[in-house]
Amino acid sequence: MIDHKTITLDYQKPEAADGHAVWKLVKRSGGLDVNTSYAYILLCDQFRDTCCVGKQEERTLGFVSAFRKPSEPNTLFVWQIAVDPILRGNGIASKLLAEVLRRDDNADIQYVEATIGPDNIASRQLFLRLAKTFGAECAISELYGEELFPEAHDAELLFRIGPLRRGAGRLEN
Numbered sequence: 001m002i003d004h005k006t007i008t009l010d011y012q013k014p015e016a017a018d019g020h021a022v023w024k025l026v027k028r029s030g031g032l033d034v035n036t037s038y039a040y041i042l043l044c045d046q047f048r049d050t051c052c053v054g055k056q057e058e059r060t061l062g063f064v065s066a067f068r069k070p071s072e073p074n075t076l077f078v079w080q081i082a083v084d085p086i087l088r089g090n091g092i093a094s095k096l097l098a099e100v101l102r103r104d105d106n107a108d109i110q111y112v113e114a115t116i117g118p119d120n121i122a123s124r125q126l127f128l129r130l131a132k133t134f135g136a137e138c139a140i141s142e143l144y145g146e147e148l149f150p151e152a153h154d155a156e157l158l159f160r161i162g163p164l165r166r167g168a169g170r171l172e173n
């Protein structure tokens with residue numbers, strides 16, 4: 001049973017065993033491309049240092065997948081972020097991102113990037129809030145134009161946030 005009054009999640013590095021529940025979370029979140037279960041198992045295992053799961057009583061209610069850009073390791077590229085529909089608007093997505101950034105082994109990350117569809121207001125607001133929290137600029141440009149996609153797909157806008165002011169980024173659980 002989820003306690004809606006005290007929404008305190010445990011924010012953890014995921015493990016391979018979390019992949020199944022993450023895949024189910026992404027499916028019920030809506031608005032996201034649902035990748036294979038294998039992709040989520042792989043992310044939770046091989047990219048665990050830059051991913052985070054939010055759980056309450058063993059229920060997986062939030063997830064962020066991200067990786068360091070191979071060409072620019074001090075930049076965290078956020079791939080997908082999902083919060084259970086019943087818990088949105090409670091700062092959970094912001095805390096998932098803050099948790100990844102406050103890990104000791106991620107202290108050298110200075111920039112955060114994500115692509116956002118033009119109609120995804122919640123996601124846009126989330127990353128603008130992240131920039132504000134970390135006292136950083138947010139530059140917006142087009143990264144993947146609609147002509148790149150085989151199906152009808154809006155252009156993906158790149159949000160590049162940074163440099164992060166680490167002392168500014170404090171979000172309590």
Ligand SMILES: CC(C)(COP(=O)(O)OP(=O)(O)OC[C@H]1O[C@@H](n2cnc3c(N)ncnc32)[C@H](O)[C@@H]1OP(=O)(O)O)[C@@H](O)C(=O)NCCC(=O)NCCS
Pocket residue numbers: 029030031032079080081082083084087088089090091092093094095120121122123125126129
């Ligand atoms: C995007 C998403 C992860 C946000 O999760 P969340 O936990 O509700 O976000 P937060 O509560 O941390 O909100 C962060 C900021 O965004 C704002 N925000 C969140 N949802 C919003 C909405 N629907 N409309 C307007 N602003 C919104 C919040 O007010 C907050 O800004 P503030 O601190 O300045 O008030 C969630 O809506 C979701 O899972 N959506 C479906 C999947 C998706 O689109 N993911 C993003 C693309 S990968």
